[in-house]
Amino acid sequence: MNTVEARTGADESGADPLVDLAHRLLKEIGEDPERDGLRQTPERFARWWREFVDYDPGTIDTLFETTTTSQMVVVSDIRVWSLCEHHLLPFNCSIDIAYRPTGRLLGLSKFARVAHRHAHRLQVQERLVADIAQEVADITGAQDVAVLAKGEHLCMTMRGIKASAEMTSTAFLGAFGDDSTLRTELLALLRS
Numbered sequence: 001m002n003t004v005e006a007r008t009g010a011d012e013s014g015a016d017p018l019v020d021l022a023h024r025l026l027k028e029i030g031e032d033p034e035r036d037g038l039r040q041t042p043e044r045f046a047r048w049w050r051e052f053v054d055y056d057p058g059t060i061d062t063l064f065e066t067t068t069t070s071q072m073v074v075v076s077d078i079r080v081w082s083l084c085e086h087h088l089l090p091f092n093c094s095i096d097i098a099y100r101p102t103g104r105l106l107g108l109s110k111f112a113r114v115a116h117r118h119a120h121r122l123q124v125q126e127r128l129v130a131d132i133a134q135e136v137a138d139i140t141g142a143q144d145v146a147v148l149a150k151g152e153h154l155c156m157t158m159r160g161i162k163a164s165a166e167m168t169s170t171a172f173l174g175a176f177g178d179d180s181t182l183r184t185e186l187l188a189l190l191r192s
């Protein structure tokens with residue numbers, strides 16, 4: 001199973017070093033961290049980063065017995081926010097997860113929990129889909145897993161080239177990779 005390492009904490013004095021970091025950032029960009037609107041900003045900044053990286057997905061592996069073996073299950077349009085690891089800017093994705101259960105069904109909500117878990121770290125979209133696919137395979141024991149993501153990256157739209165574009169990435173495990181009929185069926189389902 002993939003692990004999302006945690007990672008955080010206060011220093012020996014009990015203070016969060018991210019507060020000082022934000023204070024210095026504000027000064028560096030020419031702001032006055034003591035002015036009215038900014039006085040609490042370093043604490044808020046620290047809280048937001050801790051909230052992001054210390055995200056707790058809760059229980060992600062509730063399974064149910066099944067005798068179904070060939071049915072394809074698709075959970076689509078799971079919306080997640082992540083941060084690109086190159087610029088630390090947000091990207092949002094719509095994620096579709098499909099699998100063919102072999103004896104164990106994963107609780108519906110758990111697909112979203114798994115997706116959020118891997119989004120709550122510095123990512124690239126290609127690794128995000130690969131991580132989600134691997135975790136669904138590990139939890140369910142299914143070999144046939146597919147994950148698709150459509151994302152908009154603020155590092156491309158609000159800075160740099162400033163072009164709006166949608167990025168699509170896919171991870172196909174097992175028969176979704178080997179069997180073009182199954183993949184075609186999935187893509188048709190998602191289009192419909």
Ligand SMILES: Nc1nc2c(ncn2[C@@H]2O[C@H](COP(=O)(O)OP(=O)(O)OP(=O)(O)O)[C@@H](O)[C@H]2O)c(=O)[nH]1
Nearest residue numbers: 084085086087123124125126153155156159160161
């Ligand atoms: N493949 C991939 N690239 C990403 C992702 N998120 C951001 N990037 C890209 O990472 C690249 C980093 O390129 P660099 O040339 O090192 O950085 P840069 O000078 O800021 O690049 P520009 O964005 O072109 O201005 C950019 O092309 C980004 O668009 C992602 O999830 N997957």
Ligand SMILES: [Zn+2]
Nearest residue numbers: 084086087155
């Ligand atoms: Zn980026």
